[in-house]
Amino acid sequence: MIKIRNLEKIYRTEEVETVALNKISIDVKEGEFVAIMGPSGCGKSTLLNILGLLDDPDNGSFLFNNIEVANFNERKRADLRKHNIGFVFQSFNLIDELTVFENVELPLIYTGVKSGDRKKRVEEVLDKMQIMHRRNHYPQQLSGGQQQRVAVARAVVNNPKLILADEPTGNLDSSNGNEVMTLLTDLNEQGTTIIMVTHSEHDARYSHRIIRMLDGQTVLENIMV
């Protein structure tokens, strides 16, 4: 599903040039659950953003479902993204002014789903994430774990083939964290590909494979059994 080769990303500020990704090559197959680990600043988030088509690489090739997307323009990337990829962030990134329901509904609006279908689909997902009773609450009225469940609900509402999660448990205590990890495992079992950045060896054990990074390169890949 994902095949990147010699991918480079260099950040240039006035004084320094940071090589965030240094000729990195990774493959992810459909249905896989991959964890990415590594010390802070090694380029994990950068990689995830590029995989999620939020950012473009400076060099190298990126095949998404056998299509070269490395030099897609903003429009094409947005289009591909909204139909295929869901995101879960460490800091949840829910919109404060919208209710739980409206937050989860957003991706459906942007993919042009009709309002009746939207309602059905959102309720389905909220049910699955067990936060249906909170549908009319605002994010500030929820606990961190609940917020992250809403974020996961939002990420899967469009039935994406790929979910990218950047430290999804980073802001949660261990029991809330485990809950989110179980959700992700369930999704993976139903066929969704998951790539997750994490600092926790415990969480990484939920995955099939761990990619370890250092200074913008992969240094080791562990296959979990």
Next chain:
Amino acid sequence: MLKNYLKIALRNLWKSKGFSAINIIGLAIGLATCLLIMLFVLDELSYDRYNKKADRIYRVDGDIKFGGNHFILAVAPDPMGATLKKDYPQVEQYVRFRGQGGLLLKKGNENVQEDKVIYADSTLFDVFTLPMLDGDPQTALQAPNSLVITATTALKYFNTTQAVGRTMLVNNRDNYKITAVIKDIPAQSHFNFDFFVSMATLEESRRNNWVSNNFNTYVVLKEGSDPKKLEAQFDALIDKYVGPAVKQIMSIDMAEFKKAGNYEKQYLTPLTSIHLHSDKTGELAPNSNIQYVYIFSAIAFFILLIACVNFMNLSTARSANRAREVGVRKVLGSLKANLVKQFLTESILISCMALVLALGLTFIMLPTFNHLAAKEIKLDLLSNPWLLPALLLMVLITGLLAGSYPAFYLSSFKPIQVIKGKLAAGFKTSWLRSGLVVFQFAISIILIIATIVIYKQLNFIQSHKTGFNREQVLVIHSTSPLGSKAKTFREEVVKISGVENATMTGYLPTNGWRNDNPVFADPTLDQKKAVSMQTWDVDEQYISTLGMELVTGRNFSKEFLTDSSAIIINEAAAKMYGFTEPIGKNLYYLRDINTRSASVLHVIGIVKDFNFTSFRQQVTPLALLMGENAGNTAIRINSKNIPHLVTQIENLYNKMAPGEPFDYTFMDEDFNNLYRTEQRMGVIAISFSALAILIACLGLFGLAAYAAEQRTKEIGIRKVLGATVSNITAMLSKDFLKLVVVAAVIAFPLAWWFMHSWLQDFAYRTNISWWVFIMAGVVAAFIAVFTVSFQTIRAALMNPVKSLRNE
């Protein structure tokens, strides 16, 4: 301590340069506009105040109802002034003005037509303060053929202001002696003449007729005397003096005159209210209108309000961004008072900077404004000693108002709330700010509607069927010097190719003379059946040359010898007489008031009403009589090469009247001159509206930037979830559009009411169509969307990765 506040304030301003610039510029434009209008209003209010006795000078005005007519006059009967002084001890002095057209003067060998000429009584200098550079005010205007001129005129003709004793050849006939040179009359005067001719020069000044009202008469009352008390005695005065004259002319006494529904009232108009409140028949010059003072004061007030609202909006918006800073400061032990002082220092600093910029802007805009308003206003802060303090006060209040909301609101928050960012969230949907934006837009929409309606009315005046065709008509003024050759001139002119027709007359709808007379429907000269109307002597080419239309009947014709006693009346006159079959009816025209001899006229036609006064008034009765009057010659032309044609006509004129000045205008220009004030005020109003809208836009621009900034994270999230640039732009614009819609709902009825009242002043007026509102709404919406689009598109284009990183 203050130094410290200032230092931090300056640093903060610099840190958010964009906001500060918008804030300062918006406020500066507002202050500058306001200052300009203030100067304009002050100038309007200062008219005639240069006279030392301004508070004691009154003009004797008249209100006369006679026959079917009603006159509101700026002139009084011939002997009124002298009689008031003789009979009433509280009248200290009087002076009369009488306009008799211009003078033809000689400068070297060149003929010069001067129009700013007035005949004045010798008491002129006892009443008005017109400082003399040369000559004796006591005697200057006593002898006939004396001439008092202004300094500029003296320099023009004699290269010196010491011109007393020199002579000028007037109308190629008489020698007038310069008896005094006065300083130029201040611009803020309701009259403005270059030449004062001694009243004794005029035969008419000795006529002393109580029933002819021709003299602008001014009186100075003694100090401490009450004008109301004097006015109260006017009725008796009229009975005493006008009564006998009425009896002689109409053979009825005053009681009968009044019983028939007629009246004559005189009253005193204070000198200082003439410029803004007087629009009567017989004014020395067209005056201004207090309405404009009100309108402009309102505009100034609203512009300042918009600017202040902007300032407040942007300041509070910006301070919300500083909520965290406030929280940290409080945690670190800063007192509430310190924070309040800090915020106030900043906002007052901004307003002071704006004031400095505003003074500069005013200075730059003043020449343009003077040009638009035809004024000579100067920005002289010292001549109005209270102006600068007033401005400073205004700025201080603005600064305090704008600063106080964020200062007290923010600093009263508990630090923990602020740090947690709760405040910032509350600020996003602030009702106050939405309300202020709605308010600004409501005013802007009202101004847009006002602008459209004013423009529409001006257009209406331009395109309204005036009942005559003013295009392609050349008017040659004063063809009287041609004397008996004037008729030949007309005949010769028509032969020039490109000339379609020509008429010789003193009476034209756009300018020229006016002549009001009672015309009776009854041989007994029963004044109940009289209609007072304009009676104009014209030739048989008049109607065709000016493109007027006959409703029924026929034009004058040489083939009918009886046409010397024919009369053509307008529709208004026919209606007044109540004629159903007007053609062939007889009318009686008083030839001599003393012998009461009348000539019989028979109606041969009805001319369609044409406008010969301002559109503010309905067309009044008018009659055309066959006569020879060489006052002007109006020539209808049809030529591509107008300059060439004019030269040909000028050559012909010079051949027939050597040495006489060839003075011409185009009739459409004369027509436009009638509405110059309206047009001028229209242009000014439009400019100020544009400025107000500009200021509102600046504010909106800032707010949109703020809103976009506040919502950076949200925009980022939405983009990650698949929102496109247009989705985001639409989302952000929609919020502002909603406010515009609310503003429109508030503005429409108000605007309708304002403009409806304004239009009432015109007898001939346009309507306020529904599309005016649609257009104003669309324009406002467009302006709002356009303004915010800069910010929203920028925000929408931002890479979401960046905005989400800023956590």
